[in-house]
Amino acid sequence: xxxxxxxxxxxxxxxxxxxxxxxxxxxxxxxxxxxxxxxxxxxxxxxxxxxxxxxxxxxxxxxxxxxxxxxxxxxxxxxxxxxxxxxxxxxxxxxxxxxxxxxxxxxxxxxxxxxxxxxxxxxxxxxxxxxxxxxxxxxxxxxxxxxxxxxxxxxxxxxxxxxxxxxxxxxxxxxxxxxxxxxxxxxxxxxxxxxxxxxxxxxxxxxxxxxxxxxxxxxxxxxxxxxxxxxxxxxxxxxxxxxxxxxxxxxxxxxxxxxxxxxxxxxxxxxxxxxxxxxxxxxxxxxxxxxxxxxxxxxxxxxxxxxxxxxxxxxxxxxxxxxxxxxxxxxxxxxxxxxxxxxxxxxxxxxxxxxxxxxxxxxxxxxxxxxxxxxxxxxxxxxxxxxxxxxxxx
Amino acid sequence: xxxxxxxxxxxxxxxxxxxxxxxxxxxxxxxxxxxxxxxxxxxxxxxxxxxxxxxxxxxxxxxxxxxxxxxxxxxxxxxxxxxx
Numbered sequence: 001x002x003x004x005x006x007x008x009x010x011x012x013x014x015x016x017x018x019x020x021x022x023x024x025x026x027x028x029x030x031x032x033x034x035x036x037x038x039x040x041x042x043x044x045x046x047x048x049x050x051x052x053x054x055x056x057x058x059x060x061x062x063x064x065x066x067x068x069x070x071x072x073x074x075x076x077x078x079x080x081x082x083x084x085x086x087x088x089x090x091x092x093x094x095x096x097x098x099x100x101x102x103x104x105x106x107x108x109x110x111x112x113x114x115x116x117x118x119x120x121x122x123x124x125x126x127x128x129x130x131x132x133x134x135x136x137x138x139x140x141x142x143x144x145x146x147x148x149x150x151x152x153x154x155x156x157x158x159x160x161x162x163x164x165x166x167x168x169x170x171x172x173x174x175x176x177x178x179x180x181x182x183x184x185x186x187x188x189x190x191x192x193x194x195x196x197x198x199x200x201x202x203x204x205x206x207x208x209x210x211x212x213x214x215x216x217x218x219x220x221x222x223x224x225x226x227x228x229x230x231x232x233x234x235x236x237x238x239x240x241x242x243x244x245x246x247x248x249x250x251x252x253x254x255x256x257x258x259x260x261x262x263x264x265x266x267x268x269x270x271x272x273x274x275x276x277x278x279x280x281x282x283x284x285x286x287x288x289x290x291x292x293x294x295x296x297x298x299x300x301x302x303x304x305x306x307x308x309x310x311x312x313x314x315x316x317x318x319x320x321x322x323x324x325x326x327x328x329x330x331x332x333x334x335x336x337x338x339x340x341x342x343x344x345x346x347x348x349x350x351x352x353x354x355x356x357x358x359x360x361x362x363x364x365x366x367x368x369x370x371x372x373x374x375x376x377x378x379x380x381x382x383x384x385x386x387x388x389x390x391x392x393x394x
Numbered sequence: 395x396x397x398x399x400x401x402x403x404x405x406x407x408x409x410x411x412x413x414x415x416x417x418x419x420x421x422x423x424x425x426x427x428x429x430x431x432x433x434x435x436x437x438x439x440x441x442x443x444x445x446x447x448x449x450x451x452x453x454x455x456x457x458x459x460x461x462x463x464x465x466x467x468x469x470x471x472x473x474x475x476x477x478x
Binding site: 129134150155164165168169356 | 433434435436438439441442445446449450451452453454455
């Protein structure tokens, strides 16, 4: 065994991946034309795997705000907020997110991944207990590892199972941090939030809802699942990302618990990393009101999602359990999924390829994400490509 | 080994058969990953089954020190499993 022996099997797997001409886990995007179109492998393709739910990446308001911030404040902050200070935009965005969620305070982080790392490892430590849905995102698992707390999983979207596991914890349950997601990233299913809230209340636990894939997508003003279900006040911490519906990069946590602000001093993923650059903050701030007032975008988004989901379902594909803005086709083997992914690209459609163990049920996925910016013709083109490749799923 | 430990081992073996398949042969020294071919998420799923079988909480963190069937059985034994 050498230092590098651990990469032997990965090297073999990568050889198979590269047989398609380039690495599907680092697809070269040669040019970007719009939120839904780019040039890949020399051809113009429909982007159907970029989580650009509201299609705001080319919004004139966001572009203008980013350009102005770039000219006025420069390209970067060159360090952490603890060392280099908080720019006016950082503070303003935190205030605006607090108003958006009607809560006491918000902290902005440099990425959504770091938001989960910072919140989980900041709120908990060795001796505490975190109870997470089994299908939670890797950032949640990594945050748990960083915290040193005891971590218990419960079966995906199963409030009864959560209840059973909290019960086993006895007195520790009342200080447990329960983690769920608004929409789960792999299969696009929502958490049964009302039942989860009922369970966490019965045990006196704390609830974190990660709205990464549901911000801008669910609720009258796009707050996420907490708004759609009317459970904002029952959710202790809301975590989310700017890199999907808000079209930039970064993350946040909003809460009424005054203790959230202590994370600015104790949470290493906040303290020891560079803060978001001014242009990123500016475009995010410009996108937030568009998201809040974007019911027309949400309506279009869900019309597109429903059309894609129903079309693929009618074609006999095995999909996630409900109509969603994430539409994942489940396939039995990696080889099948890789051939499928390459076939879609040849037909002018870019989606995501996901392999186990990152997937539920040990399935391989070709995963689409729908955008409000997709035209009817583009959604039809995606459906047509899946129709042409149907034989590969047998 | 005590009778209680042997009972844990026997019940754990049944859970391993559910996760890894009943054709796989194993003993106390079998490595969960290399010997039984369990990937990281299958080991976590095994933990869910173990918690229910023994009616105990087994934090994921204990896996840091668990490599073999014996390691897992010992952790369960230490956590005070309930009788079947």
